[in-house]
Amino acid sequence: MELRQLEYFVAVAEEGSFTKGARRVRVAQSAVSATIQKLERELGVPVFSREAAGITLTDAGMALLPEARGLLSAERRARDTVDQVRGGLRGTIRMGTLTSIAARPAGRGLMVIDLPQVLGRFHVTHPLVTFQLRTTPRGSAGHLSSILAGDLDLALVCTVERPDGIRLHQLGSIPLCFVCARRHRLADATSVSLEDLADETFIDFPRGWGNRTMTDRAFAAAGIVRDVPFEAADQDTALGLVRNGLGVTLLPRVGSEEDGIRVIDVDRRDLDLPVAVALPTDRQPSAATAALLASILRAAGRSAGGTV
Template sequence: MELRQLEYFVAVAEEGTFTGGARRVRVAQSAVSATIRKLERELGTALFAREPQATSLTDAGQALLPEARAVLDSAVRARDTVAQARGGLRGTIRMGTLSPIGTREGLAGPLVIDLPAILGRFHATHPLVEFRLRGASSGSASHLADVAAGALDLAMVGTIERPPGVRLHPIGSVRWCFVCAQGHPLADARSVTLDDLRDETFVDFPLGWGNRTMVDRAFAIAGIGRNVPFEAADHGSALGLVRNGLGVAFLPRSAGETPDTSVIEVADVNFDLSIGLATPAHRPQSAATAALIHAVLGAARSSA
């Protein structure tokens, strides 16, 4: 069994297709397919269920995936150790990001830390370190799962969860407020309660996003159902639906304030969403990853 075989196997497993896996490792798809078929022959079992429109792991593939990631992580740490001895950090850091975090001043959305600026300074100091940044269509829940499973080295998350296998380093918090169009009956209210909102139509974010989990849980505890026919993938899209009278939403104050909207505090629930840096609880980190964690947390302390 070779490291290259495991690298191709993990790439296909994480990307979901042989095409995506080949693109990630920058090798022809035929070469990736041939390498994985050789690995399957050596192991005596199929690792993937190959279908015309999708590729999924077999039970054997599911069992191999965490072991393959661990072997590749060990190989990376070994290379990093030698590189450090020769002078200078190097390697690849896989990081999950949140789109509203680290936006430039003047743009809609909260600025907890300026992640692009941190990465820029880090790259200037450690030019041999490469980044592989990944957004999350399923929000922080998928980032937390990937950090625990070894698919990510670290991730920015907004969450109220404390999942096993993950350590959360606090960075800050974002207050979420009730936002409605100016013509809404509650537009002039000083504050609202969840009971005031029981009959509203909501614009919200997809399941798995930390703010969606926070809001859903608060309404469930209060015993109030919600009508959520609209889901948006970013603050701007959600605000556009609200401004045009299609529903109300919960957004950070800085993302919801426009001439056409009202931003109102929620009186009976704490809607402060914790922002943190998620790292593996028990898996050793590469020297480059440890240095980046130190840089991010240092920037968070400086901005506090």
């Protein structure tokens, strides 16, 4: 069994198709298919069920996947160790990102850190380190799952969870505000309570996103069942829906103060969204990952000791 076979297998399994898996590893699909067929012959069992509707992992494939991920991670760490002996930080850092906590467009302010700036400066200092930046439709929950599975080295997350196997380095928090159209009945209020919003139609982020989880918990604690017919995967889309009178939402003040929009404080301390860097507890970060973590913490004015 070769590491290349496992790399192709993991890529196809995670992407859900041979075509996407081949694109990810930048190899012809025919070569990926032939390599995985060789792997299956060596194992004596199929790892994928190939049907007209697509591919799925067999029981053997499901059992192999975490082991394959672990072997590939070990191989990466071994290469990183040797590279460091050769001089200078080297290697690849796989990082999960959330667009809402990076820099906003010019003039719209800063959430917590300017991630592109941090990465740019890090690249100047450590040019032999490469990055793989990933987003996920599952928000912070998706990044935390990927860290536990060994698919990410670290991730910026907005989470109120404290999952087992995850170490969080707190960067700060973002207060959420009530956001409505200027013609809304509460547009002239100086502050609102959750009870004031009980009958509103809400626009919110998908389940699994940290701000959605926190908002759901706050309303549940207040005994309020929200109506959330609209989901948006980014702040600008949510603001567009609000501006056109389709509902209200809870968003950070930064980036929400636009024409046709009112941003109003909410009388709840439990609507401050924590922002953190997440890493696994069961494996040591590479030297490059540790150096990037230190750069992120410095940019946020934090120290490495601020973990939970």
